[in-house]
Amino acid sequence: MTGADEVALVAAELDRRRVEFELHHDPRAAFAYIYVALTRSLEVQLRQAETGFDDPEWVADLATALAHEYFTAMDAVDQALGAARATPRGLPSARAFPGEVPQPWRDVQAAFGRRSYVLEDVLFSMTAHISYDLPIALQRMAPVATHIADFHRMNDVLGTAVEGVQDGLAERYSRALAVLDKVFARQDELFSNYGIRVARGLAWFNADRLLDASGSADALDSIRRSAGAFIREVRSPDDWRLRLVLRIARFLVPERRRWPDEPGFGPPAEQTRVARAG
Template sequence: MPANNIDDVVDGLADIVREAGHTGDRVGYFAALYRQVTVEVRAAIHGGRFEDGARMDRFDTLFGNRYFDAYDAWRRDRSGPRCWRETFGLLDDADTVIVQHLILGVNAHINLDLAVAAAQTGPGKAVHALRHDFLLINDILTRVVLAVQDSLDVLSPFLSLLDKVGARTDERILDFSVRQSREEAWHNAVLLAGQSEEQREATIERLDVRAAVLARLIARPGGLVRPALHLIRSTESDDVPAVIAHLDRAMEQASAARRTG
C-alpha cells in the first residue's frame, strides 16, 4: 500500500528493515539509512524547523512512495526504473561491500526520485517556495551520514584503504556526493516543474539512464579500487542481519556517544 503521510513512510521502511533482518536481505542496508533520515525529517517537521511542515510531509511521502514503488516492482517481476534495477540487482552479489550498497541506494533515490518528488510537491513556479526547506534537509543528511560512517568504521575495518587508492568512501565522499547530487536534483526539479507531461517523461527517462550509468560505475569501479574492495569485503561480516541491525542503530549509537563523550 502507498504511504499517505510521513508516518507511513517511516513504518514502511521499518517493515523493510525488519523483514530484511529476518531473511538476511541486503536491501536492509540502504533501508536502514533511509529510515533514520526520514525519522530525523519527521522530528524536524514536528519541531517546526521547516517553513511549511505540511508541505514537507507531502514531499517526503511522495519521495518515499517512489522508493516503495521501485522496491515493489523489483520484487514483483524485476521491473522498475533502470537505476533501481541496477541497485537491487546487486543485493545477492557477495562481492559488493556495504558502502557500495549504501551509495547505490543514495544514487538512485537522489539522482532520480528526488527531483520528481520535489516537482510534484511544487508544480510550476510553486517549486521555488520549496527551496529553503529543501536545503535544510542537507543538514539532516549530514548528521545521519556522519553517524552511519561511525558504523561503517566498525563494520568495514579496512574501509580506509579506499583513501589510499584515491577513492574516498568516508563521510566526506558520502556527504559530498549527497550534497552535490541534491543540488543537481534541485535544478532538475525546477526543470520538471515547468515542463509539459511529454517533456517530463523525456527528462525522467534521461535522469534514470544517467543514474543507471552511475550505478554501474559505483558497482564496478576500475583501477586500484577493485582489488581494494575485494580486501575490504574479505574483512566484512557475512552476518547480514547483524550488519542491518548495526546500521539501523547508527543515530542511537551516535547520540549515546555524545552523551558519554
C-alpha cells in the same frame, strides 16, 4: 495528524522493510537502515517547537511522496524476485527485471548480483533514490519557488544526520567499512553532508526540467541513466590503473557483510545520536 506524525509513519514502514531485508540477508538492508535514520532525524526536527521550516506540512508531504516512490520501486523488485523470495544475486542482469522496476533500481539490483560491499549497497541505492526518485516526487508535487528555502533546510537536516550514521552502519553490517571507505574514497562523496546537498540540489534542478514540456523527455532519460552511469564509474573507472587496483581489491577483499542478531534499529546510544542529529 501532524506533519511529524506522517513522517513517523514513513519511518516505521521503512524500518519494517529494513527488518525484513535483514531477515532475508538482502543487500537492500543497508540503505534502508540509513533511510530510517535520516527520516527519524527529519521527524525530530518537525517536532521541535520551532521547526525552522516555513511550511512544515509541505516538508512532511515531500518526505512522504519521496518514500512512496521508494516503496513502489521496492514492491516491484519484490515481485520480480518472486514469491519464493529469491536472492537478488539470482537476477544478475538489469534486463531480468520487468518494466515496473524503474531503470535506476534495475541497475542497483543488477549490481547486487555481482560481488558488492556494504558501502556500495548504500551509495548505489542512495544515487538511485536521490537522482531519480526525488525529481519524480518533486515533479508530482509541482513545488513553487517559495518552497525552495524549505527544501534546502531539509538538506541541512539530512546532510548533518548522514555524517552521524556511518559508524552505526559499519557496526551493524560491516566492521571493515572504514577500510573499504578508503578503497572507494573517490566515489563516496555522496555519503557526506556536502554530497547530500549537491545531489539534492541537482534533483531540484531536474524536477524543474521535468516540469518543462520542452525538456521533460531529455530530463527523464537523464535521470533514468544516472544510477547506472555512477555504478559503472565505481565498478569500471576510466583510468585503467585505478580500474586494475579496484579489480584486485575486489578479488582479495571479501565482502564481509554481517547481519545483526537482533532486529532492533540499534543500541540506545545509537538511537540517541540519530535523535540529536536533527
